[in-house]
Amino acid sequence: MAPESANQKxxxxxxxxxxxxxxxxxxxxxxxxxxxxxxxAAEMLTISIRKVDYMIADGRLLTRKIDNRVLIR
Numbered sequence: 157m158a159p160e161s162a163n164q165k166x167x168x169x170x171x172x173x174x175x176x177x178x179x180x181x182x183x184x185x186x187x188x189x190x191x192x193x194x195x196x197a198a199e200m201l202t203i204s205i206r207k208v209d210y211m212i213a214d215g216r217l218l219t220r221k222i223d224n225r226v227l228i229r
Contacts, residue, residue: 191222192227193227194212197228217229
């Protein structure tokens with residue numbers, strides 16, 4: 157006779173769909189950051205995100221691409 161534990165499936169963690177841990181954020185002011193997102197740059201310059209995109213395309217804003225994110229210097 158086989159032991160009862162042999163009939164049980166091993167437990168695995170299931171990933172909860174749609175429930176991710178939010179990314180950690182630093183408590184620095186936007187002025188102290190070296191790189192900012194397009195949205196943050198738009199807020200700092202009081203312009204639209206689309207205008208920030210135009211300024212990046214014209215070369216008026218310097219950028220760094222890290223993974224899929226475009227960050228502005």
